[in-house]
Amino acid sequence: MKVVIDEDKCVGAGQCVMAAAEVFDQRDEDGIVVLLDAAPPESRRAPVEDAAVRCPALAIEVLP
Template sequence: MKVTVDQVKCIAAGHCVMHAGAVFDQRDEDGIVILLDENPPAEFADDVRHAAAMCPAMAIQIEE
């Protein structure tokens, strides 16, 4: 799995961090997504998929 984020699309809702905090974080100054691991371990795959599905801005892309 390869994960990418589009910080321009991100609206800082924080759903990604709530669902996959080991893979995503947010900038302190504006809450925009920070990708911590573009190739997360398999045990986080379901959480990352859920975070991408819940993103209101559709700013998370996943390549399987």
């Protein structure tokens, strides 16, 4: 699995961090998403996909 984020779309809602803190974080200065692991293991697929669904700006894409 590969995770791609679009920082330009991110609105800093933090839903991704609440869903998958081991994969996503937020910058302190503006709350924009920080990708901690662009290729997380399959065991993290469910929370990563949940984060993508929760994102109000649709800034997260999960690829096979």
